[in-house]
Structures are given as C-alpha cells and as structure tokens.
Amino acid sequence: MLTACIIDYNVGNLFSMKNALKKIGLKVEISSDPKTIMESNAVILPGVGNFGPASNNLAHLKDTIIDYVKHNRPLLGSCLGMQLLLNESEEGNGEGLKLIEGKVKKFGSNVKIPHMGWNNIIIENNNDILDGLNEKSYFYFVHSYYPVIKNSTQIVACTCHGIKFPSIVSKQNVYGCQFHPEKSGEDGLKILKNFARMAKK
Amino acid sequence: MLTKRIIPCLDVKNGRVVKGTQFVNLRDAGDPVELGKRYSEEGADELVFLDITASNENRKTIFKVVKNVAKELDIPFTVGGGISGIEDVRKILLNGADKTSLNTAAVNNPEIITEISKKFGTQCVVIAIDAKRNYTLDENKLLIKTKEGLCWFEVYIMGGKVPTGIDALKWAEKVSRIGAGELLVTSIDRDGTKKGYDIELMKAIIDRVNIPVIASGGAGEPKHFLEAFAEANVDAALAASVFHYENYPIKVIKHYLKENGVNIRI
Numbered sequence: 488m489l490t491a492c493i494i495d496y497n498v499g500n501l502f503s504m505k506n507a508l509k510k511i512g513l514k515v516e517i518s519s520d521p522k523t524i525m526e527s528n529a530v531i532l533p534g535v536g537n538f539g540p541a542s543n544n545l546a547h548l549k550d551t552i553i554d555y556v557k558h559n560r561p562l563l564g565s566c567l568g569m570q571l572l573l574n575e576s577e578e579g580n581g582e583g584l585k586l587i588e589g590k591v592k593k594f595g596s597n598v599k600i601p602h603m604g605w606n607n608i609i610i611e612n613n614n615d616i617l618d619g620l621n622e623k624s625y626f627y628f629v630h631s632y633y634p635v636i637k638n639s640t641q642i643v644a645c646t647c648h649g650i651k652f653p654s655i656v657s658k659q660n661v662y663g664c665q666f667h668p669e670k671s672g673e674d675g676l677k678i679l680k681n682f683a684r685m686a687k688k
Numbered sequence: 689m690l691t692k693r694i695i696p697c698l699d700v701k702n703g704r705v706v707k708g709t710q711f712v713n714l715r716d717a718g719d720p721v722e723l724g725k726r727y728s729e730e731g732a733d734e735l736v737f738l739d740i741t742a743s744n745e746n747r748k749t750i751f752k753v754v755k756n757v758a759k760e761l762d763i764p765f766t767v768g769g770g771i772s773g774i775e776d777v778r779k780i781l782l783n784g785a786d787k788t789s790l791n792t793a794a795v796n797n798p799e800i801i802t803e804i805s806k807k808f809g810t811q812c813v814v815i816a817i818d819a820k821r822n823y824t825l826d827e828n829k830l831l832i833k834t835k836e837g838l839c840w841f842e843v844y845i846m847g848g849k850v851p852t853g854i855d856a857l858k859w860a861e862k863v864s865r866i867g868a869g870e871l872l873v874t875s876i877d878r879d880g881t882k883k884g885y886d887i888e889l890m891k892a893i894i895d896r897v898n899i900p901v902i903a904s905g906g907a908g909e910p911k912h913f914l915e916a917f918a919e920a921n922v923d924a925a926l927a928a929s930v931f932h933y934e935n936y937p938i939k940v941i942k943h944y945l946k947e948n949g950v951n952i953r954i
Contacts, residue, residue, distance in 0.1 A: 499808070504783040506759060536809050596898070601811050601869055603900050604923065604951045605691045605733055625691065625953040627764055629786075629811040647689060670764050670786065672728075 488514045489686050494552070495519045496544040499535030506670035521551040529686040530555055534567030537618035538591060538632070539579020539637035541567055549584060561660045561685040569656065569663030570634055571654060578632050586661045589653075590638040598649035601631045602665060606654075606666075614657050616643060616681045624674040626654070626666035635666060659686065672688050691953045692917045693733035693924035694938055695902060696931045697722055700769075701740050703753055707929045710879050711818075711848035717932040720753055725760040727931065730938040732763060733953060736789065736872070737927060738816075739769030740847055751783045758784025766814055768872075770866070777804050781812065783824055789814040792799025792825035792845040795852055795859075798866060805867030808913065814902075815868040818844045819889060820876040830857045834888045841889055848876050857892055864897040872926065875905035880929060890920035902926050910936060910944040917950045 491513040493501050508515045516523055516562050524530055532552070545552075556562055564572045573583045576591035583591075594600050594659070602681055605625040610617065626646075633652035636642050646654035646665070655678075656663045662682060670677035698705045698720050705723055706714040717723070724735055737757060747770055756765050768789025777788045794801050794815055805813045812877045819841040821865045825831065829840035841856035860871055873893050875886035885903045894901055900923035903916045907927035916925045930936050945952045 500781050500784070500786060501763070502758060502767075502782070503786070506784070507762060510762075535811065599898055599900055601899075601925070602690065603811065603870065604693055606689065629691075629764075631810075667764075670762065672762050676762060 488512070488529040489687075490514045490516065491529045491531060492524050493517045493531045493533055494524065494548065496541065496548065498541045498544065499533065501533055504531060504533050504565070504669045507676060507679055508683075511676060511683055512537065513683055519548060521548065524548070524551050524555055525558075528560060529683060530560070530562050532562065532564040532568035532571060534565070535629075536567055536572060537579055538567065538570060538576035539581045541571060542579070542581025544585065545571060551687050552584060553586070554677060556661055559660055561643040561662065561682060562586075563682050564663040565669070566630060566667055570632065572656070572661060572663045573634055573636075576632060576684070583602060587641055587656055587658050587663065592634050592635055593632050595649055601629055602633075603629045606646050606648065608646055608654055609651070610644050611642045612640060614643045614655075615685070616655065616657060616662055616678060618676060618681045619677045626664070626668070626671040628654075628666045630665060634663075638688070680685045689951050691733070693902075694913065694942060694952070695734045695736055695924050695926040696723075696727040696732050697736040697738060697904070697926050697928045699738050699740050700750070700753065703749060703833050705932065706740070707932060708880055710876060710881070718884060721756045721760060722731070723932065724757040727938065728761050728763050732944060734760060734764045734766065734924070736766045736768070737785075738789070739767070739800065741770070751779055754780060754785055755783040768814065768816055770908040773800065774803055774807060777808065777812075781808060787812045787814050787870070789816045791816040791818060794863065794896070795843060795845050795854065798862070801863055802867045805869065810867055810869035813868050814870045814872050815863045816872040816874065817856050817860060818848050818874045818876055820844055820851070821889075827929060829855045830892075832857075832888060832892050839926055841892070844876055848879070856889075857896055860893050861896050864899045870900045870902065872902045872904055878906030881906055881933065882930070885916045885920070885925070887915055887920045890916060890922050894921055900924065910941045913941055913945055914948050914950065917945065919946070
C-alpha cells in the first residue's frame with residue numbers, strides 16, 4: 488500500500504485531507520517527523536491561515552521537504568501549502584520553499600474577499616494531474632491572496648476572480664493547487680488520485 | 689467564474705435533524721449523517737449544521753455527531769449553534785468542520801470574532817445574523833423602504849428568542865470589518881414559511897458588505913432561489929425543509945437555476 492504523509496505544521500484542519508486520501512486507497516500519516524516525510528511515497532503540504540506564521544512553523548522542515556523533492560517523489564501543496572512552494576507573499580514576512588519561482592499577491596478591492604466558493608479552471612498546459620478533468624470541472628476555493636508564477640510553462644491551469652490567476656501549477660514532481668481538492672467533491676478526488684498515481688511511477 | 693452556492697442546512701437537536709417554523713414547532717427530519725451524505729452526493733455545494741440542542745449535557749455529544757457527518761463529506765462543512773468561545777471553535781474544527789458559525793456569542797462579545805479570525809483565519813468565521821423586521825420607527829436605525837412599509841431589521845439571539853435592539857445592517861457592516869469571512873443571514877419572519885427569502889433584507893445587507901452573503905429563511909420552491917440570486921445577488925442560498933422532505937431535490941433546483949441563467953455547478 489502506498490503511503491502518503493500530510494505535513495503537520497500547525498496550520499488548520501487536516502481531518503478532511505486525511506479522509507480524502509484514505510478514500511482513494513492510500514495509507515495516511517499526519518506527521519512533522521523528517522524521517523516519516525522522507526520515507527513516504529507521496530507528500531502533501533496542506534495549509535489554511537497566514538503565510539507569515541506558516542512559513543515560520545515550516546522553517547525546521549524546509550530542508551527535509553527540499554531533500555524529499557530531490558528524490559523525485561511527488562509533493563502536492565494545497566491552498567496556503569501551494570503558496571508556500573513559491574518565494575514570498577504580500578501576506579506576511581517569511582520565505583517560501585522556492586520550489587517554484589513566484590510570489591503571492593492580494594486580490595484587489597474590485598472583488599469579494601475571500602474568493603470563496605466553487606470555480607472552474609482554464610487549462611494552460613496539459614498535465615497528467617488533469618486526467619479525467621476539463622474546463623467544466625469545479626473546485627472549492629477559499630483564499631484572499633493569489634499566486635503569480637514567473638515561468639508560464641509551470642502554470643497548468645488558471646481561474647478567474649476579478650483577474651486570471653494560476654490555480655494549478657507544476658514543476659516536474661512538485662504540484663500545487665490553490666483550491667482544496669479534499670473539499671471539491673468528485674473532481675477534487677480525481678486530482679488526488681492523479682497525484683497518487685505519480686507516486687507509483 | 690465563481691458559481692452561486694446551494695447549501696442544505698441541518699438543524700440538529702439531541703443528535704437528530706429537526707425543522708420548525710419561525711424557529712418553533714420542531715418536527716423530526718432524519719439522521720444527520722445520512723442526510724449529510726445524501727446531500728453531498730446529490731450535489732450540495734456545502735453543508736451547514738446548526739446545533740440547537742438546549743441542554744449543556746446533551747451538547748457534549750455534538751462533537752461526535754460532527755465528526756461522523758464530516759467523515760461522509762467531500763464538500764465544505766460549517767458547524768454552528770451554542771459556540772461560546774475559542775475552545776469550542778477549536779474542537780469543532782478538529783472534528784472535521786471547515787468553518788464555524790456564531791450568533792449569540794458574537795453579539796455578546798464581538799471581540800471573539802477578531803480573536804477567532806486571527807487564530808484560525810477569517811475563512812472559518814461565519815457570522816449568523818437572525819434578523820426580524822421591526823416597523824416601530826427609530827431614527828437611529830437604518831430604515832429600509834419595503835413593500836410592507838418602512839422598517840428596520842433587528843438582530844435576535846438565543847435561537848430567535850431574544851431581540852437585541854441591534855440594527856442588523858449596522859451589525860453586518862461591523863462584523864465584516866472586524867474579521868467575519870462570511871455572513872449567514874436568516875429572516876426570522878420567513879423561516880419555515882416557504883414564502884421565499886426576504887429579498888429586501890438580503891439586498892440591504894449585500895449593499896453594505898464586501899464578504900460573501902448566504903441567504904436563509906423561507907425557501908419553498910425553485911423560484912425562491914432564483915429570486916435570491918437574480919434580485920438580491922447573494923452568493924449562496926441556504927434551505928432546510930425544501931430538501932429534507934424531498935419536495936425538490938438539489939439537482940432539480942440546480943438545473944432550474946442553470947436554465948434561468950444562474951452560474952451554478954452541476
């Protein structure tokens with residue numbers, strides 16, 4: 488049985504992520520132990536909350552995560568977890584993991600903040616993470632800040648809320664989604680299944 | 689584009705789903721775990737669970753029920769009712785909820801809104817406003833011209849039992865400034881009546897805040913949902929009995945809305 492580790496760094500609710508990963512047949516551990524992270528077939532960086540404190544909480548695990556990624560196993564950051572894959576954020580001080588070149592900005596006052604609810608995607612670059620999904624697939628978003636990605640080839644899909652922003656990103660074995668796949672019904676479970684398949688490759 | 693949301697609500701008393709009219713005359717409507725699962729499968733965009741258990745003794749069992757419902761869901765889950773402090777919020781989130789809804793506790797101590805939003809994020813702070821029309825004119829209130837005459841909207845607490853003298857529109861503005869991530873606005877006048885949402889109340893709220901607003905109270909048929917979205921431009925519409933007794937399954941309502949030009953997730 489493939490093992491997935493949800494990184495526990497004290498940001499929000501990991502219950503639903505664990506529940507969803509179990510549903511798709513993974514053995515799930517919630518852990519902040521470097522050894523457990525390194526030995527997992529797939530790693531999820533979840534996250535709800537504020538970039539600054541989260542970056543701080545994650546600091547002691549940064550080297551482990553970067554090392555894990557070097558071993559060519561899949562990492563998925565979701566919501567704040569995706570934002571932490573980038574360099575920096577307007578939301579707070581602290582550094583991201585810099586696994587994907589980019590930064591995080593706040594939505595303008597022309598739209599409701601937070602961007603909360605179900606929204607669809609516009610596909611920019613085809614990727615295996617999108618298997619079985621299309622532009623009519625809907626995902627659940629809750630966020631006030633959005634990612635800006637430097638290299639457009641790393642943008643898998645975008646979503647519109649006042650502006651068009653990257654909602655799925657990928658650089659080799661590193662994936663990020665701004666929405667919550669574990670809260671996005673069947674379409675969300677497909678993202679997690681596709682991600683879990685990367686662990687087998 | 690962001691879709692409008694359809695949200696079934698489970699009012700739970702002593703572990704069972706109940707539904708009343710204008711907050712009284714409760715009758716049994718089923719098991720919360722079964723109903724939650726069914727709604728999630730039928731295409732609900734979110735689920736709200738309000739604990740209306742009266743006694744503290746029985747309230748302790750609620751965390752277990754929340755956990756059992758959460759296990760069946762792969763959509764967002766809001767839990768409210770009887771939350772008195774940040775410790776209750778923490779427990780509810782740990783048992784699988786994504787958001788908590790507060791009414792009485794927020795009115796009694798507005799600072800709790802800021803406290804929770806700082807600790808867990810604004811996205812998990814839903815402020816529930818139970819409002820009732822008051823036709824006794826008072827120049828200190830925001831008076832709204834309605835079809836039934838000039839009135840203001842008064843905030844009620846303790847499950848719709850206790851009037852507070854607080855202006856619901858001013859209260860909405862205030863909470864959205866101090867950390868609320870979303871408003872759940874229930875019209876006490878319309879609750880359980882199946883006469884449709886109080887569109888004038890919803891419009892007045894929407895005009896004053898820049899956070900998502902969920903309309904509640906009065907949905908009885910598909911056109912009521914359409915009115916809430918098309919006329920008041922609310923972000924989500926919540927209903928209970930219309931779904932519980934299978935008058936209109938969620939899919940039927942969603943298809944009706946889509947055919948009428950509302951952006952909806954099918």
